[in-house]
Amino acid sequence: MFARAAAATTAALLGAGALVLPSAPAAAQAPAAPRAAWHDHPLVIAHRGASAYAPENTLAAIDKARDMGFRWVENDVQRTKDGELVIMHDDNLKRTTNVEEVFPDRAPWKVADFTAAEIARLDAGSWFSPKYAGERVPTLRQYMRRVSRNHQRLVFEFKKPELYPGIEQQGLRVLRETGWLDKHHVRSRLVIQSFSAESVKTVHALRPDVKTGFLGTPAVADLPAYAKFADQINSTHTSISTPYVAAIHAFKGPHGKPLEIFTWTVNDAPNAVRAANFGVDGIITNTPDVVRKALHGA
Numbered sequence: 432m433f434a435r436a437a438a439a440t441t442a443a444l445l446g447a448g449a450l451v452l453p454s455a456p457a458a459a460q461a462p463a464a465p466r467a468a469w470h471d472h473p474l475v476i477a478h479r480g481a482s483a484y485a486p487e488n489t490l491a492a493i494d495k496a497r498d499m500g501f502r503w504v505e506n507d508v509q510r511t512k513d514g515e516l517v518i519m520h521d522d523n524l525k526r527t528t529n530v531e532e533v534f535p536d537r538a539p540w541k542v543a544d545f546t547a548a549e550i551a552r553l554d555a556g557s558w559f560s561p562k563y564a565g566e567r568v569p570t571l572r573q574y575m576r577r578v579s580r581n582h583q584r585l586v587f588e589f590k591k592p593e594l595y596p597g598i599e600q601q602g603l604r605v606l607r608e609t610g611w612l613d614k615h616h617v618r619s620r621l622v623i624q625s626f627s628a629e630s631v632k633t634v635h636a637l638r639p640d641v642k643t644g645f646l647g648t649p650a651v652a653d654l655p656a657y658a659k660f661a662d663q664i665n666s667t668h669t670s671i672s673t674p675y676v677a678a679i680h681a682f683k684g685p686h687g688k689p690l691e692i693f694t695w696t697v698n699d700a701p702n703a704v705r706a707a708n709f710g711v712d713g714i715i716t717n718t719p720d721v722v723r724k725a726l727h728g729a
Contacts, residue, residue, distance in 0.1 A: 473706070474713035475722050476503040476586055478696055479520060483717040486559035487527065488518045489566045490577050497581040501719045504578065505586040508571055508602055510595040515547035516571035516605060522591050528553040528568065543594060571602065575609040584620040585611075586644070586693065586715070592630040599633040603641075617641055622693075624665055628657070635660040635685060642686070644693065651678045658682045658690055665715075668694040668706050676709045700725035 480492020481499055493504045507520040523540045524530040530540045530553055537544065547570065556566025569577070578585055587606075592598050602623075606612050611621055623634050624644035631643050644663030648670040657664060662684040666675075671694060679690045693713035694706050703725040706714055716722045 471723060471726060473711050473726070474503055474693070475501060475719045475726070476505050476693060476713055476715045477501045477719045478505050478715045478717050479507065480504050481717075481719060483698070486556045486563050486566055488520055488569075489555055489563070490569050490574065491556065491563055491566050493574075493577060493581060493583060496719065497583060499720055501723075502582070503584045503586065503713070505588065505715055506574065507588050507590040508598070509542045509590050510598055510601070511542060511547045511550060512544055513546045513548075514601075516598070516602060517542065517547065517550060518569045518571060518574050520590065522594060524550065524553065524568075527558055528555045529557060571605050572609060575605065575611060579610065586622045586624060588646075589623070589625040589627070589630050589634075592625055592627050599630055599637060603634070603637055612638065612641070622663065624663065632660045639685065644691075648675070651675070654678065654682050654690070658684050660685055661690070662686060662688070663691045663693055663712075665693045665695065668697050668702055668714075671706075671709055671711070673709050676711055680710070697722060700728075 477493070477496035479487035480489065481495040481501065482492055485492040485495040488506055496504050506518050508516050509519050509522060510516055519527070519542055521527065522542055524542060524545065525540045530537070533552060534540070534549070542550070550568050553568060554565055555568045556563025587602070589598055589602060603612065610616065617640050622642045622644050624646055625631050626646040628645060631645050634641060635643050642662045643660065644665045645657055645661040646665050648666040649657055649664065654664065664679050671692070676692055679692050682690045684690045691712040693715055694711045695715035697703050697706055697714050697716050698718045698721065700721060703714060703716070703722040707726055714722050
């Protein structure tokens with residue numbers, strides 16, 4: 432997620448048709464990971480996996496979160512030139528891969544300018560540590576299979592959906608085909624979020640049973656409009672307060688339950704305690720162990 436709050440006007444948020452995609456049965460899963468931190472309140476969500484300890488948005492990062500005992504992880508989804516969905520935060524490959532070395536003449540190295548096969552050649556781990564040399568950029572399908580195997584839960588973010596028309600339908604199709612749109616997953620294992628109100632509206636229209644989150648800090652007066660299609664208002668921790676969190680909780684979302692807030696990105700103990708004292712429902716963090724320790728100590 433970008434480190435700024437998004438804002439949108441109420442007028443832009445109204446109206447969408449409904450198309451419901453069928454669910455698929457869940458895939459078989461491996462034995463569960465350690466359960467040490469699976470019942471935290473607020474929830475502790477490993478941002479791009481345990482990204483302080485392994486390269487972000489890789490399978491290694493979600494495995495690290497699993498090994499540390501964290502059930503919830505967060506990711507970012509973008510689309511390649513040939514239409515494959517991949518896990519990547521930036522809309523270019525420069526920061527977290529060796530794309531400049533492998534494809535020196537392809538600047539500015541946008542995700543959308545490379546095929547899935549080309550991206551699969553890139554090293555997505557060495558920038559972080561030699562220990563992770565050879566780690567790859569996972570496709571969404573690869574990622575969902577690993578999250579399933581790890582018995583984890585997912586905050587799934589459509590990143591810059593305005594660059595990828597139809598990405599919501601495509602992402603939901605992959606989720607359905609990997610077993611993530613059955614009742615079990617929809618009920619308690621999945622949140623789909625975006626900084627784009629239009630993207631969140633689209634997801635809600637396509638699959639009104641799925642929990643959705645809007646990334647930003649809308650004015651309190653605008654919350655009723657967001658509550659028509661979003662179950663969560665997920666704001667940066669620097670933009671919220673106890674009264675604002677209480678205002679969010681005072682409204683009911685599209686499923687008839689109080690709106691929730693997962694705040695981000697909290698990486699130190701004082702801000703973790705501060706956010707928890709505001710009454711947030713979840714804390715998204717690169718350092719889930721630090722946040723867990725702070726919350727348990729408080």
